[in-house]
Amino acid sequence: xxxxxGDVMIAADELTKRYxxxxxxxxxxxxxxxxxxxxxxxxxxxxxxxTMRILTGYMPPSSGAAYIAGYNTLTExxxxxxxxxxxxxxxxxxPEMSVEGYLAFAGQLRRVPNLWERxxxxxxxxxxxxxxxxxxxxxxxxxxQRVGLAQAMLHDPEVLILDEPTIGLDPxxxxxxxxxxxxxxxxxxxxxxxxxxxxxxxxxxxxIMIIDGRIWDDRSMxxxxxxxxxxxxxxxxxxxxxxxxxxxxxxxxxxxxxxQPEGFYRVGFDGSDSTxxxxxxxxxxxxxxxxxxxxxxxxxxxxxxxxxREAEFSQTLAAVEEEE
Amino acid sequence: MRNIWIVARRELGALFVQPxxxxxxxxxxxxxxxxxxxxxxxxxxxxxxxxxxxxxxxTFTFLTIFAAPAITMRLLAEEQQTGTIELLMTLxxxxxxxxxxxxxxxxxxxxxxxxxxxxYPVILLRFGNPxxxxxxxxxxxxxxxxxxxxxxGLLASALSENQINxxxxxxxxxxxxxxxxxxxxxFSVGPxxxxxxxxxxxxxxxxxFFDGLITAKDVLYYLAVSAISLFAAARVLESRRWR
Numbered sequence: 296x297x298x299x300x301g302d303v304m305i306a307a308d309e310l311t312k313r314y315x316x317x318x319x320x321x322x323x324x325x326x327x328x329x330x331x332x333x334x335x336x337x338x339x340x341x342x343x344x345x346t347m348r349i350l351t352g353y354m355p356p357s358s359g360a361a362y363i364a365g366y367n368t369l370t371e372x373x374x375x376x377x378x379x380x381x382x383x384x385x386x387x388x389x390p391e392m393s394v395e396g397y398l399a400f401a402g403q404l405r406r407v408p409n410l411w412e413r414x415x416x417x418x419x420x421x422x423x424x425x426x427x428x429x430x431x432x433x434x435x436x437x438x439x440q441r442v443g444l445a446q447a448m449l450h451d452p453e454v455l456i457l458d459e460p461t462i463g464l465d466p467x468x469x470x471x472x473x474x475x476x477x478x479x480x481x482x483x484x485x486x487x488x489x490x491x492x493x494x495x496x497x498x499x500x501x502x503i504m505i506i507d508g509r510i511w512d513d514r515s516m517x518x519x520x521x522x523x524x525x526x527x528x529x530x531x532x533x534x535x536x537x538x539x540x541x542x543x544x545x546x547x548x549x550x551x552x553x554x555q556p557e558g559f560y561r562v563g564f565d566g567s568d569s570t571x572x573x574x575x576x577x578x579x580x581x582x583x584x585x586x587x588x589x590x591x592x593x594x595x596x597x598x599x600x601x602x603x604r605e606a607e608f609s610q611t612l613a614a615v616e617e618e619e
Numbered sequence: 620m621r622n623i624w625i626v627a628r629r630e631l632g633a634l635f636v637q638p639x640x641x642x643x644x645x646x647x648x649x650x651x652x653x654x655x656x657x658x659x660x661x662x663x664x665x666x667x668x669x670x671x672x673x674x675x676x677x678t679f680t681f682l683t684i685f686a687a688p689a690i691t692m693r694l695l696a697e698e699q700q701t702g703t704i705e706l707l708m709t710l711x712x713x714x715x716x717x718x719x720x721x722x723x724x725x726x727x728x729x730x731x732x733x734x735x736x737x738x739y740p741v742i743l744l745r746f747g748n749p750x751x752x753x754x755x756x757x758x759x760x761x762x763x764x765x766x767x768x769x770x771x772g773l774l775a776s777a778l779s780e781n782q783i784n785x786x787x788x789x790x791x792x793x794x795x796x797x798x799x800x801x802x803x804x805x806f807s808v809g810p811x812x813x814x815x816x817x818x819x820x821x822x823x824x825x826x827x828f829f830d831g832l833i834t835a836k837d838v839l840y841y842l843a844v845s846a847i848s849l850f851a852a853a854r855v856l857e858s859r860r861w862r
Binding site: 353355376387391392400401404406 | 622625626629632633636637701702703704705706708709710711712713860
């Protein structure tokens with residue numbers, strides 16, 4: 296593991312956690328560099344929260360090690376915690392404390408300089424000015440979520456680990472919190488777990504996908520989305536002929552053609568440039584009046600579900616092999 | 620040290636916003652007040668021993684057998700049940716600091732209740748001429764006793780996620796340590812075992828304080844019970860993460 300490198304802010308080294316005999320995660324390794332926003336994806340129960348709890352030092356791994364800003368989360372736990380802001384999934388807060396009181400408590404333990412000024416700043420950043428004196432127990436789920444976020448960023452930590460940060464927020468707040476995360480991501484390292492894939496698409500530079508406690512994919516966002524098996528073209532023709540669909544589907548590399556109204560065609564193809572060029576020149580040569588030719592990028596959702604099916608398939612395969 | 624105080628201050632806030640604080644304060648002033656009133660009125664009308672602070676405090680310490688587990692039961696159990704422990708344990712504070720902070724809060728709370736009874740010696744001093752020495756040692760004994768009981772309660776609270784269970788565990792341990800004197804006195808268990816049992820007794824070590832004596836043995840007993848319980852509580856808290 297290259298934790299000597301000053302730029303690596305989060306490092307997981309062969310993390311394994313067993314609950315009794317049940318392995319929650321197995322040999323998870325990855326690193327996140329300064330300024331990266333990494334999306335941590337996976338179906339429920341895949342081990343995302345377990346991994347995050349180990350990274351925060353809340354839980355020790357059964358084997359392996361985790362490093363935050365170069366500090367081992369087990370042996371240099373206090374230094375690691377000082378560099379870290381954490382928003383747990385269920386945002387457990389003391390109901391009998393006021394928002395300000397709670398932030399003051401966390402800030403004092405973290406030795407935040409100019410604490411009260413800083414509290415005012417983060418309260419403003421999460422738009423809680425009106426509720427600063429309210430008891431946390433009286434706040435709605437969305438407001439509590441924002442208190443949790445304020446707590447996580449209070450000490451301006453190098454590393455932020457956020458477990459579903461926008462859950463329970465209304466649409467306007469979701470947008471605001473995303474802006475906030477994006478802004479924080481310029482200087483900090485953020486590991487973000489969420490089920491909202493459009494959020495990951497908007498925010499993250501990289502995607503780590505975890506299925507059944509193992510890393511299934513770890514790539515930049517562009518590569519991850521580009522890894523879809525096929526791509527789609529949107530084609531608009533001014534004067535298509537009756538056999539346009541048939542001609543297009545006969546081209547090498549074209550997998551599927553769907554005819555849509557107003558001269559639109561959706562063409563599934565292998566994604567290669569040569570196929571795209573062939574489609575374009577065919578349309579021009581046949582004088583179909585080519586108006587538009589756009590590559591429809593597959594959404595993260597498409598890729599995610601595809602990867603999930605792959606994982607399920609390989610598991611079925613493994614199970615079958617085991618039976619034989 | 621600062622972390623312990625930060626944790627303690629937060630905990631004190633939580634203790635005093637709950638009705639339990641005022642229920643205890645009321646119950647204890649009521650019972651000790653009635654006792655004190657009886658103590659000064661009986662000698663006046665019927666003759667008898669003069670008012671005695673040790674007797675009031677002895678009743679008070681008996682009541683804390685129930686009160687101490689009730690004060691401490693939520694301290695760690697609630698954090699574990701509601702999950703607030705997750706954020707607390709990811710703040711830069713050690714398990715031992717958390718335990719000591721919570722103990723300090725419970726102890727300051729206990730001292731507040733003890734302070735309510737100081738009115739009785741003040742009245743006696745104002746209107747009579749009692750011996751101050753035994754009063755001071757009585758209060759010292761009450762504080763050491765409280766520290767030991769609260770530490771046991773805190774250990775029980777670390778052991779369980781459920782507050783009721785924490786109360787029952789604490790009450791059980793305290794009762795067991797309280798009652799070791801009974802087999803030592805009632806049954807012929809042999810001199811060695813009798814000594815061990817009576818030295819283990821929570822109650823036995825309190826008597827010399829009431830008589831106006833401070834002995835190293837008794838002071839060490841309560842300090843040791845407190846230290847062992849608090850250290851064990853910190854270890855239990857640490858071990859919960861490994862499961």
